[in-house]
Amino acid sequence: MSPPTSSYVTPRTMSGVMELLPLEQVAFEGMIDVIRREFERFGYLPIATPAMELTEVLLRKTGGETERQVYLVQSTGSAEQGDDPDLALRFDLTVPLARYVAEHEHQLSFPFRRHQIQPVYRGERPQRGRYREFYQCDIDVIDRNELSLRFDAEIPAVINSVFAALDFGEFVIRLNSRRLLAGLMEKLEIEPHVAALRELDRLDRQGPENVIASLSKIGVTNDAAQRLLELAATGLRTGSDAFTLLDEIGGDNDLLKQGVDEMRAVLTLVREWGVPEHRFGLDLSIARGLDYYTGTVYETTLVAHPELGSICSGGRYDDLAGQYTKSRLPGVGISIGLSRLFWQLQNADLLPAAKSTVEVLVGLLDDAGLPEALRIAAELRDAGVNTESVLVPDRIGNQLKFAAKNGIDLYVVAGENERQRGEVLVRNLRTQTQASADRKDVVAAVQAQ
RNA sequence: GUGGCCGUAGCUCAGUUGGUUAGAGCGCCAGGUUGUGGACCUGGAUGUCGGGGGUUCGAAUCCCCUCGGUCACCCCA
Structure with a gap:
């Protein structure tokens, strides 16, 4: 790139990283301050984990897809000796949390509420608003053996406070249940649950025709696919509409009955947490691709800017740290992809005028x-x-x-x-x-x- | 990892069928105003036209390679 006659190296960053000018940085850190403040108002304690983890720890849980996106880290000395890289950069904050809780279980108090605001790394082809280094702002609650459903409702309450405080206009938290979806699929005799969930999650990107086609490829009958999509197409249901929909779904099998009951309980609790009715609801099309979610799942969108997609998402996992410990440690949490959110807000011209920290x-x-x-x-x-x-x-x-x-x-x-x-x-x-x-x-x- | 598109000033781009010393707007710097900012006026700096090779009397323009960027898919924040 740089001319051979020049003694200068062209100053540039790799693509897919976000580097801000000072006034932008002030705005970015202002958002972090608000998010941290709201997290801590709900009793979440800060932790920080190293950017690098041992490869064997980080990759234990994951399948091939995430492994492909992990940056391996190696010193030049180690590489010269022909050793394999035994370090890797974290690609999310959930896996390090699992390791952290398993490692420090006996020094922690449960239920353990923690927040963590740090950059993560993914070796992806960079794309609009997608980064190879980006900040995640996570909260999770971990408990031993059992985690009350009441925590599933606390999470939306925190999200509500965060986005109300950030003040970027109205937003809505969409809830769904993986268990409920699994029950539905059992009812519709759709066999490969996880694969079908992933297809469902792609509904908004692929459109119904493509999803039905993909579903048929994994052996789902046209009729069943049709009925699944009909339910997903009901979209967001807030207030009493959500409960009406749950009543309609009913409980033809144990799994479905359990999922519906749980969802009903969670929605009731979210209301009791004081989240305004118009800011949360049931959306059967929310599936979440990540396969470690087992119960409630969340996605949050800005009402005036649906094109921005989910700006905050997460869910419940029944056994977070099963790869690291015998203890059963169920959890529920969410993550705000702050770098992408900031980029989107900046692009949509939703950020307030730049102000210095200098008064x-x-x-x-x-x-x-x-x-x-x-x-x-x-x-x-x-x-x-x-x-x-x-x-x-x-x-x-x-x-x-x-x-x-x-x-x-x-x-x-x-x-x-x-x-x-x-x-x-x-x-x-x-x-x-x-x-x-x-x-x-x-x-x-x-x-x- | 797979596929499409694009590389001209810091940014957005123009550059007529290949034809002299490659342009505009914005931005930047200086002055107009030796004590009053965002406006206005005047002036200024900046490009081996991404790099290498080829075709040609002649290449920003045509061909090949390469590097980079970007978008879509995959996946996700």
């Missing part, structure tokens, strides 16, 4: 004013105001331009004129107003803005 720029018009400028800045910092100091005098126009370009709303300066009068100038760039204040009142004048 005040203290200007400098002449060298003689430096000591005073530094004192003013120190006073502001002591008062808890993030303050950036101009250290080399420049034209005031350039300083204001700098503040404006960098999302700083307030500009404070004590030039020669102000210093003689014992004043400071406080300019608000957003309201385009300014006023002089007594030098001693500078902190109050800034805080009044």
Whole structure:
């Protein structure tokens, strides 16, 4: 890529990674702050796991598909010796969690609620809004032996608080049950459950004709496929409509009866958790491709932007850490794909105007004013105001331009004129107003803005 | 991993059937304004036309290879 005559290497990142400019980074981290705050309001504790795991730990559970997407890690020394890579980058936060809980089971308290906000890595062909390194924001609850269905309802309550706080418009949490779907398939005499679930999950992308065709390939009769899709086509049912639909499905077999009963209980509990009726419902087309889900599954979409797809999804798994321990550790949780969500919001122009973490720029018009400028800045910092100091005098126009370009709303300066009068100038760039204040009142004048 | 499309300035692109020193808008920098920002005006910088090879008197333009990007599938956040 770089010309051989040039001594420079073209500065670039690999494709499929998200690197932001400072003001974008401020917005991104602002979202993380909100998400973490809401997670912690519900009692979820933070954990962090290493980006790398031992290959044998990471790949124990997975089938061929995920294995293909895992980045193997190896030191050059190890490679020179011809060793196999024994390290790999995590591709989600759930598998590391399983290892973590199994490893530290006896130091943890159950039910164990944890949140984890870290990047994960997938060796995929990069695509629109899909990354090879991206942040996941996960919460999960793990318990021993049995995990009450009440936790299945806590999860939507947390999601509700998170997205209400993020304030990107109305959203809806779609719930379904893998057990219920399995019961339905038993009723319709659809045999390979997992494969059929995956086909169902592709309904929105592939369209009904293709899904029926694929289903017939795995031995599902046309009639059964038709009836399955009819049910899936009912789409989202909120409020009492959800319960009506559950009544209609009934309970022709034990599995179906259990699934319907559980779903009924979960929906009732979500209501009791105080999630508004219009923000959650039953959607029989939600299947989730991941095969470790066994019960309730979730997907969340923005009402005004269905094209963005699911911005938060998860579910219940009856035995999270079966690969690592004899203990039976059921869990339920969700993951927000923050990098993709951020990219989508940015693209849909849904992010608020960029704002700096710097609240005040203290200007400098002449060298003689430096000591005073530094004192003013120190006073502001002591008062808890993030303050950036101009250290080399420049034209005031350039300083204001700098503040404006960098999302700083307030500009404070004590030039020669102000210093003689014992004043400071406080300019608000957003309201385009300014006023002089007594030098001693500078902190109050800034805080009044 | 499979398949399609595209590579010209930092970005979006124009470049007439191959024909002199390759252009525009936006952005960037400077000045207009030695104490007032987003507007306006003036000026400026930046390209081995992704790289290599070939055809030709002549290639950004045609051919081959290669690298990169991108989209769809697979899968998923």
